[in-house]
Amino acid sequence: MKQLRRHIEEILPLTEKEFSFITSHFSKQHFKKGDYLIEVGQAVPQMFFVARGLLKLYYTDESGKDHILSFPREDWWETDYLAFNTKTKAKINLQCLEASEILCITLKDYQNLRKELPKIEHFFLEKATAGHIASQQRILSLLSSTAEVRYEQLLRRYPALLQRVSKTLLASYLGVSRETLSRLSS
Template sequence: MRERLRQHIEEIMPLTDDEFAFVASHFSVQHFKKHEFPIRQGQDAAYTYFVVSGLLKLVYNDESGKEHILSFAMEDWWETDFLAFYTKTKATMSLQCLEDTRVLCLTLENYRKLCSGLQKMEHFFLKKATSGHIASQQRILSLLSSNAKERYDQLLKRYPSLFQRVLKTLLASYLGVSRETLSRLSS
């Protein structure tokens, strides 16, 4: 599992064996079954998760109980309720496993130790955060300016594997369309 993390980090920068041993020592391993919640709305978000295998969805449930899917997280992705994680407040979103999932977990304390103890990791996390911020802005722009067909095509082009791994009702929710509209778009 940790080898996958090393490969992921080394896509951005190389690490010596000693550096990676230092990095790996800050993570713990967790396994979750399909339908389990690593994070529940209203509870603590103690970790940011690096997905080794499996698939998760980050959701917000509004006051009426409607679920809004903010993102999916698959292998080599990082996910948490970032506001709750970094500010040590209660989660406003839930993270749920859509498949059996294995993750490497990093606490905020260990994140800070990694960044202060190894400048390469501070640079790595900055690059990951910047990429995530760009992706979030692109998703918002897509929801504001693209029609349903364009959003569907963008998602299919960027993440074709999601279409084999995620129920159509969840894809429809993520795209902001009904299940029937998604069926028309995909035919």
């Protein structure tokens, strides 16, 4: 929970009482490599904060090809936001690439936390805005940049991923073949 506090306090200060109230809304869970936090077709009752570990958020198309949307890692918030907020079934998967320690919050607890501690609303707004900006940048990059430019952006933004993620998964994230990625990285 110390990591969560540090993460929140990068945006706003907390008293001991406020932080205690916040932590009362979370549960801590440990997952093994390969475990799913979200599977397509299932309910999505929680949002997740990655305290330790690495995940992949991905969509599988009708032909069976996986499309990686992101690699959530330490200090990232992730879920299938549409399914979580509308109480519908997941359309994307969230799977552990490493053993992971995850802080989980239900929709009811998330809503209660925001209602009972109004200043946390600012924190979640800042995180949502940053996530939205990152998503738009990623979409624009996929639509308008060459494979080489996308690879260079990955190196600049997330250099540690190269040591934590296989080339096959990185290629999927970049929207290129494994061979193209090998050519770009040599």
